[in-house]
Amino acid sequence: MRFPTLLVSLTAAILSNSARAEPIDAKKLLDAAQQSFQPLAPTPLAKDSLQAVRAELGRRLFFENRVSMDGNVSCSHCHLPDKQASDGLPKAIGVFGKENPRNAPSIFNAALNFKQHWRGDRESLEEQAEKSLLGPASFGNPDQASAMGKLKAIPAYAGAFAKAFPDDKDPINPKNWGTAVAAFEWTLLTPSKFDAFLSGDANALSPQEAAGLSKFIDTGCATCHNGAGVGGNSFQKFGVTGDYWKETGSKTPDKGRADVTKDDADLYVFKVPSLRNAAKTAPYFHDGSVEDLARAVKIMGKVQLGKTLSDKDAADIVAFLGSLTGAVPANYSAPEPYPDAGAK
Ligand code: HEC
Ligand code: HEC
Numbered sequence: 546m547r548f549p550t551l552l553v554s555l556t557a558a559i560l561s562n563s564a565r566a567e568p569i570d571a572k573k574l575l576d577a578a579q580q581s582f583q584p585l586a587p588t589p590l591a592k593d594s595l596q597a598v599r600a601e602l603g604r605r606l607f608f609e610n611r612v613s614m615d616g617n618v619s620c621s622h623c624h625l626p627d628k629q630a631s632d633g634l635p636k637a638i639g640v641f642g643k644e645n646p647r648n649a650p651s652i653f654n655a656a657l658n659f660k661q662h663w664r665g666d667r668e669s670l671e672e673q674a675e676k677s678l679l680g681p682a683s684f685g686n687p688d689q690a691s692a693m694g695k696l697k698a699i700p701a702y703a704g705a706f707a708k709a710f711p712d713d714k715d716p717i718n719p720k721n722w723g724t725a726v727a728a729f730e731w732t733l734l735t736p737s738k739f740d741a742f743l744s745g746d747a748n749a750l751s752p753q754e755a756a757g758l759s760k761f762i763d764t765g766c767a768t769c770h771n772g773a774g775v776g777g778n779s780f781q782k783f784g785v786t787g788d789y790w791k792e793t794g795s796k797t798p799d800k801g802r803a804d805v806t807k808d809d810a811d812l813y814v815f816k817v818p819s820l821r822n823a824a825k826t827a828p829y830f831h832d833g834s835v836e837d838l839a840r841a842v843k844i845m846g847k848v849q850l851g852k853t854l855s856d857k858d859a860a861d862i863v864a865f866l867g868s869l870t871g872a873v874p875a876n877y878s879a880p881e882p883y884p885d886a887g888a889k
Contacts (some may be wrong), residue, residue, distance in 0.1 A: 602706065611695055611882075618640050652733060673725075758865045
């Protein structure tokens with residue numbers, strides 16, 4: 546009787562295996578997803594509140610070229626509205642055409658990151674914005690006073706900063722620049738289809754997006770890319786099961802956080818990036834070494850989890866990542882610049 550029993554259990558195994566390819570139970574998937582992710586919860590700013598006034602000033606500053614050494618670089622130079630707030634380049638180009646050592650991430654939803662930059666070498670949005678003024682491959686100012694001098698030379702900023710920082714005697718200062726720019730960045734959260742799903746609409750995702758989400762969770766991607774940002778809340782080694790550069794083809798491996806902390810334990814450690822809007826922010830990784838998202842997904846499977854993903858798995862996960870694309874916020878556009886001094 547052994548043989549038939551084996552046959553029965555084999556058949557059962559085959560049946561249950563094929564049952565897994567059946568359409569996904571949307572309610573179960575929603576329950577599983579809610580264990581790992583939270584929907585974005587943008588809070589609209591009360592009109593005319595101090596925070597709203599600062600965000601509006603921050604928007605103007607974000608698109609202000611005249612604060613850079615060559616007069617051509619604003620924050621938006623590398624975080625472009627038509628590129629989902631990234632720039633489409635492997636590595637960003639700043640003042641006088643100088644190349645940045647790393648790729649420009651999208652800044653949409655960056656307000657949710659636990660630290661800023663690939664290596665987490667900026668604690669907050671405020672610190673990030675202040676230090677950009679001096680970055681030799683961003684604005685290139687020799688010191689903060691030089692940057693503030695450029696703003697002070699544009700007459701309308703005196704009133705705008707005074708309105709946003711009414712208690713300050715000398716409101717055009719680097720700290721207030723950082724505060725205003727960060728207030729603007731807090732307005733740049735981009736809810737997507739995935740948030741509708743997480744908020745309870747179990748049918749918000751297409752069958753392929755749902756299949757991709759299911760694989761994203763089952764493969765282990767969500768052990769690192771989780772929370773409201775689908776990433777952005779931990780540091781992890783890039784290359785857990787093998788050297789990343791062998792897969793990405795990176796010429797000179799970046800040592801990651803080890804160069805920041807001087808601690809060997811941080812060798813090749815980077816911030817786990819948020820995957821919101823990733824479908825629109827090629828090329829990928831800290832050095833922009835990979836152009837194609839499906840390839841980036843397969844590399845992740847291989848070097849982070851030691852798993853080989855099929856073309857179908859990667860395509861489904863890419864479809865899921867597409868469901869994380871939100872609309873470009875209406876205020877992510879340049880206002881009419883203030884006139885120069887002496888302009889009529
Ligand atoms: C020359 C191009 C360039 C300019 C100009 C620039 N950035 Fe960036 N931005 C980058 C690059 C490159 C990174 C990644 C740097 C790193 O990780 O070492 C980055 C990272 C960031 C991050 C962190 C995002 C994350 O997910 O970690 C924020 C926020 C940001 N920039 C905001 C700004 C603001 C605000 C300004 C203007 C004050 C600005 N950037 C100006 C290129 C630029
Ligand atoms: C052990 C943690 C970990 C796991 C598991 C993991 N990732 Fe990542 N992921 C990272 C880190 C760290 C980076 C940043 C790598 C770098 O320095 O460029 C990253 C980067 C990415 C990027 C590039 C994002 C960008 O904007 O350039 C994508 C896409 C991505 N992961 C998708 C996935 C997918 C899909 C899976 C599952 C197959 C996965 N990840 C599993 C940690 C992880």
